[in-house]
Amino acid sequence: MGLELFNTMILLLLVVAAIVALRVKDLLTASVVFAVYSFLMCLLWAEMGAVDVAFTEATVGAGISTVVMVATILNLKRKSSD
Amino acid sequence: MKKISLIPVLVVGVLLLYAADDFPEWGNPTAPASASSLSSHFISNTGVDTEVPNMVTAVLADYRGFDTMFETVVVFIAGMAVLAILKGSSGPFSKNKKYTSSIEPDLIVTNTVRLLVPVIQIFSFYVLAHGHVSPGGGFQGGVVMGASFIMIALSWDLETALVRFPLDKCFLVAALGIILYGGIGLLSMFLGGEFLDYAELANILPVSREMARYHAMLGVEIGVGLTVTAIMFALYANLSTEGKLKGGL
Numbered sequence: 150m151g152l153e154l155f156n157t158m159i160l161l162l163l164v165v166a167a168i169v170a171l172r173v174k175d176l177l178t179a180s181v182v183f184a185v186y187s188f189l190m191c192l193l194w195a196e197m198g199a200v201d202v203a204f205t206e207a208t209v210g211a212g213i214s215t216v217v218m219v220a221t222i223l224n225l226k227r228k229s230s231d
Numbered sequence: 232m233k234k235i236s237l238i239p240v241l242v243v244g245v246l247l248l249y250a251a252d253d254f255p256e257w258g259n260p261t262a263p264a265s266a267s268s269l270s271s272h273f274i275s276n277t278g279v280d281t282e283v284p285n286m287v288t289a290v291l292a293d294y295r296g297f298d299t300m301f302e303t304v305v306v307f308i309a310g311m312a313v314l315a316i317l318k319g320s321s322g323p324f325s326k327n328k329k330y331t332s333s334i335e336p337d338l339i340v341t342n343t344v345r346l347l348v349p350v351i352q353i354f355s356f357y358v359l360a361h362g363h364v365s366p367g368g369g370f371q372g373g374v375v376m377g378a379s380f381i382m383i384a385l386s387w388d389l390e391t392a393l394v395r396f397p398l399d400k401c402f403l404v405a406a407l408g409i410i411l412y413g414g415i416g417l418l419s420m421f422l423g424g425e426f427l428d429y430a431e432l433a434n435i436l437p438v439s440r441e442m443a444r445y446h447a448m449l450g451v452e453i454g455v456g457l458t459v460t461a462i463m464f465a466l467y468a469n470l471s472t473e474g475k476l477k478g479g480l
Contacts, residue, residue: 204358209374213377
């Protein structure tokens with residue numbers, strides 16, 4: 150029961166993070182929300198027992214790709230026109 | 232236009248939700264992925280063949296070693312491509328960017344990073360070397376190692392990090408990683424096996440054929456780790472400064 154509640158909460162937060170990342174105008178905010186999304190995926194994978202995948206997601210998805218995205222966005226216009 | 236694009240999105244979404252109903256339950260032993268002869272073969276034979284407790288590492292570095300080798304090459308080519316595009320670009324993008332920020336690095340941040348970086352680097356070595364037994368391996372260890380250099384670049388500036396890991400050394404180390412991987416594969420070919428057939432290394436190592444595969448996997452993971460470390464840092468260094476390699480973010 151507790152595990153199911155945990156799963157449901159993570160999945161709901163995933164949907165919220167995905168929608169926020171698409172709707173928000175500021176690209177820097179969007180990339181940070183992407184990091185949140187990656188970290189939630191990492192939690193989900195760790196909970197399902199795929200620890201290797203979770204580790205990769207935490208380092209590459211939430212770590213390096215956020216840094217690279219922020220580094221790129223700071224060299225571009227901050228606002229999305231969409 | 233936005234209204235029209237909503238229609239295919241909704242149609243595809245409904246289709247996906249409808250198809251998701253056919254997925255097997257999580258952990259179902261009769262699911263196609265678990266019931267295939269391949270996964271039961273790996274589960275029963277990995278420990279016997281290679282003495283590696285972590286099955287994921289054994290499949291990645293040994294049974295599917297060819298696949299992982301070219302994944303590493305893809306990482307290398309990605310770094311090369313970024314360098315080729317950004318190197319020496321005066322840049323049409325660089326107008327709205329001010330490089331004049333020469334503020335002193337923050338005392339608290341730099342001293343915290345000074346304490347943290349050795350711990351992170353030792354952890355990355357642990358992740359790399361212990362990847363057979365616990366989760367981890369070359370990719371994860373390499374990324375953590377690269378992140379430690381990025382952390383130096385973020386808290387001081389890029390020059391400070393480039394003194395510790397110059398960009399030309401980056402590409403040397405990245406190429407060395409791939410050569411190490413391919414070299415272990417080639418060596419096992421010269422010793423009478425097939426390409427990446429690590430068991431043949433038992434002819435020159437004082438260990439059994441199973442332990443030869445165990446140790447060769449470690450060598451291969453070190454190669455992957457070297458490439459990933461160097462490329463991750465080179466990617467950050469080029470992307471954050473548009474290839475100029477001067478100044479911080």
